[in-house]
Amino acid sequence: MRFLRSFLLLLYLIVFTIPYATACFFAFPFLRADKRYWMAAGWCAATLAVLRRLNGIRYRVEGLENLPDGPAVVLAKHQSAWETIALPALLPRPLCYVFKRELLYVPFFGWALGMLKMIHINRKEGKYAFASVIRQGRERLAEGAWVIMFPEGTRTSVGTQGKYKTGGVRFALAAAAPVVPIAHNAGHVWPRNSFMKYPGVVTVSIGKPIDTTGLTPDQLNQRVETWIETEMRRIDPDAYPDVAAGIRGKNGKPATATDTNGAGAARL
Template identity: 35%
Template structure:
């Protein structure tokens, strides 16, 4: 059933992206960022609607009262593509920090640029960090909520990678709430493109951390916040690899 769900959802995702991709043409011609962002948020809702219905998944959000209005820096764990959609539905003006390669995807890439997402060229070294800092300042000045995945890559549920320096630099630059977020999305939206599992996806939003801390204090505080959120909500704290699960295929 996991394979069947995955196939059906991927077909849904392909066709809805193709259909809505046609709708991006006039928006791209108008070069209207606000309209592009609203359209992207609608597309994200449509994708998650299909995910929940086709894959028998329920999304449970905890701690939304920890998201104050105005500019934010949201430091989220990243386990699946789900994490790239959900924040489009949870905050007013989301602004993801993404890798530059995503902006080169046909149809999707131009919309990512038009909506103002902050792209980072990982090969550019210190120049990329400076550009990201400038773009992040502009985003916060525009009252946007920046979503960053501090480990810099997708992880298995319960797995940890070192926190990258970008989140520390952003937290020290911007005097805005830094909100830790834990999730178990990787248990249900697998790395394997054809596997989707039923169940309850948890997105757990913690209390804001103090901004502008020394690097070690900040990274330890963020990791401790993730640990506490995982413990409190019974999320995996040890690596769980479900990518090969013959018994449920």
């Protein structure tokens, strides 16, 4: 049954994406940039609803009150394809993803992506590619969007940690924008490089903005990494055996952890 539901999701993604992207092609020339984004984000919201009903994948969001009312650079844990779909539907401002230019050539999805104000780079340009990120990113921030990056670069398996690269924090420093760290455990329901989808509740935790004033790239990167990885062990202790062993109570169940993001939470 789980395989069948995963297969039906694949069919949905194929059947729904093509007409939706086609509708975007016709509508986008007549829409402002922000309207284009929210139309595209509608595909994300619809897909989250399908994932909930078809695959039993639900979510809860902690720390919504931490989101700033101004420019920000969002740096998130990267375990799955789930967060790339979910975050545009969950966060209140347009998100500007930084991605390699080759994605623009993906039929329908990439074509629609190319009509949005995202940041696409040519990795072959080396250091000039980062200069392009800074230029495009500053423009997007000035327009009211948030720039989002995954500091680990690639998706990591549940319970593991990738190397945190400094591109995101260097951009935040160049743009003089605070960093909003995000942790989540989506790898349990949509594992990396896996066709199968599993029912469960994804916890998304949003941290307080990290002020970049006076910090070096290494100092800022360390603060981001420390918050995200510490939070990962709070929201998903069983994925880290050393942590799970340390917080289990006498009854063998994990002890209740204090919500470091405050009381605000959204459930679906």
